[in-house]
Amino acid sequence: MAAPTRADRGGSQTLKALLGIRELVFSGAIGPGERLSEVILSHRLSLSRTPIRAALAQLEQEGVLETIPSGGYTVRGFTQADVADAIELRGVLEGTAARFAAERGVAPVRLQAMHALLAEIDTIVAEPQEMDFSAYIDRNGEFHELLHTLSGSDTLRRELARVMKLPFALPNAFVTAQAQMPEIRASLVVAQAQHRAIVDAIELREGGRAEALAREHARLARNNLDVVIEDRNLMTKVPGLALIST
Amino acid sequence: MAAPTRADRGGSQTLKALLGIRELVFSGAIGPGERLSEVILSHRLSLSRTPIRAALAQLEQEGVLETIPSGGYTVRGFTQADVADAIELRGVLEGTAARFAAERGVAPVRLQAMHALLAEIDTIVAEPQEMDFSAYIDRNGEFHELLHTLSGSDTLRRELARVMKLPFALPNAFVTAQAQMPEIRASLVVAQAQHRAIVDAIELREGGRAEALAREHARLARNNLDVVIEDRNLMTKVPGLALIST
DNA sequence: GTCCGTATGAATGTATACATCTCGTATACG
DNA sequence: CGTATACGAGATGTATACATTCATACGGAC
Known part of the structure; x- marks a missing residue:
């Protein structure tokens, strides 16, 4: 049994947030250019804002999201x-x-x-x-x-x-x-x-x-x-x- | 006057943490393989743990740090x-x-x-x-x-x-x-x-x-x-x- | 009617308290 | 004396309260 170690980078919550948001984006549920609100996401995924923030930051590094100059993230549109x-x-x-x-x-x-x-x-x-x-x-x-x-x-x-x-x-x-x-x-x-x-x-x-x-x-x-x-x-x-x- | 906008990704604290930790690492003050404790860093840089965490996550993405399976980060050693x-x-x-x-x-x-x-x-x-x-x-x-x-x-x-x-x-x-x-x-x-x-x-x-x-x-x-x-x-x-x- | 200033709301940025886990150490037992 | 176990200190993971900033809408003045 894969004992859930901390190595999962948030064995639960942060990983959930990462997978959850990725799913929302790639399934098209959120759509390019749309803004991602931390509180809305935290409600939608039943998580607190902290793991949501971590996931958003990582997804930005992955190139899936873009930062808004004034703060926050939007879904990146790909041509x-x-x-x-x-x-x-x-x-x-x-x-x-x-x-x-x-x-x-x-x-x-x-x-x-x-x-x-x-x-x-x-x-x-x-x-x-x-x-x-x-x-x-x-x-x-x-x-x-x-x-x-x-x-x-x-x-x-x-x-x-x-x-x-x-x-x-x-x-x-x-x-x-x-x-x-x-x-x-x-x-x-x-x-x-x-x-x-x-x-x-x-x-x-x-x-x-x-x-x-x-x-x-x-x-x-x-x-x-x-x-x-x-x-x-x-x-x-x-x-x-x-x-x-x- | 460069009005500090949020665009600085943490106009102050997170950016401070990023630059501060990078400096500590590249100046050799911390050394390869050494562990980076969030609380120690937060004291050392006079910041709270939150921006420290954000900076650590980013530095890991940049390849400067490595994650420890049980949690936390160490300085990456380069050959x-x-x-x-x-x-x-x-x-x-x-x-x-x-x-x-x-x-x-x-x-x-x-x-x-x-x-x-x-x-x-x-x-x-x-x-x-x-x-x-x-x-x-x-x-x-x-x-x-x-x-x-x-x-x-x-x-x-x-x-x-x-x-x-x-x-x-x-x-x-x-x-x-x-x-x-x-x-x-x-x-x-x-x-x-x-x-x-x-x-x-x-x-x-x-x-x-x-x-x-x-x-x-x-x-x-x-x-x-x-x-x-x-x-x-x-x-x-x-x-x-x-x-x-x- | 248009423009500007202000105010209000919501969002992010930050700090901190709490929960949980890991690892080292000391002690007790074989 | 070695090993196993239990305990405790300290670490990260998580949740939430607070501060600050930005955008929008409203109202008044020109």
Whole structure:
């Protein structure tokens, strides 16, 4: 039983506030530009103002909220360009992670773990009829997380963790939408080919190639964004994309 | 009279706490690994615990502090590799900023401002006898800030602002140390040549070249780091470098 | 009718009291 | 003498009361 330790950063209240407010924002219940009142939120979430304040401050750091010069916070409005930039930024950072891994080398044990993941994703993607998207999302997330670790740079890993606080910048952001698109399989097959190429480049210590590949890999998500934007119905399927305003 | 508006994020107390704690940490008064007690800090800075808490949370986001699993914060210890990574990360992000500026184009007015800055730095660096380091630091800072803006990406600009919260990652971090080194002039002349090349590449819409140049520009700082590390006397001249532990 | 000053209300910023948990220490038992 | 347990000091987490500031609306003067 996961004994609720203080490590949860407010084992209860502050974490509740964080998750609660995030939910309110990304579900669109509050809407871009709208002001977040501490007292109203504290009533709505049945918490005191203190954990609410802590959560608001953190969400501002995450880029979800903006400070009002006179005090307080509003929901940040994202443009399509903002989302595209966030995705490309992830690509740049993951490219750097891949390059670091290639240049600095990685322990054989970890490469083995990488290959194990690749094999699992292979079988998932190769599924003839119905793909297990849930499994794909899990393994794909693990792949990227491991890649970040392989960089060997904590500073870089932190920064990547930060950028991926924005849900639409996540590697898995568009997978659920892809599940409803006709060319799904092909798209994921391409993604997996890129996964393999990235690992290959890392093993061969080809830093430049590893970086370029990881960037291109993120561009897949970038392309999907353009497709999804066209289809308002699909947009609701991508987490956090409801925040896009103009 | 700068009317203290709430926009200062705690017009007084919270800002005081932030600056105060940062000072305590970067001056080495607290030291890596040491725990930061809220009550002790509140006494030391003559503030209540509330603004202290807010400042601690922010400094943790900035990467200066680390959370203890059981609650509370300690001063983060930086290795030489951490500092090098932070500098290289800045280079990667500034490279992306330069590439964006080249690819997306910048308004002529802003390019003019860029050239004006370049001209000013030229005259400063060309000074025959004593260089005005203070002026150089100011203009150099403005150059980099403007470069970040020229990217046209707010997301990227935010991320750059974050990375540069670590003082040793700042473009100006090693200038004061350079002032005490024999090869100062040459080093800054090279830096200025790179400045010009970056702007040139942006004007010619050569994204790849702009990115590579900005990265190489950051490597100058990286190289200076190695030199400074050797000389414990110089280390104290570089802000925040006292945090380096092992 | 418009503009400016004032006043009122609500929001955030701050301080502090209280609750809860962690960790060190001392003591008792095996 | 070592270990386990219980206790206590001190830390953070939380709630709330108080101070201060900002925005809005109202009223009066020009």
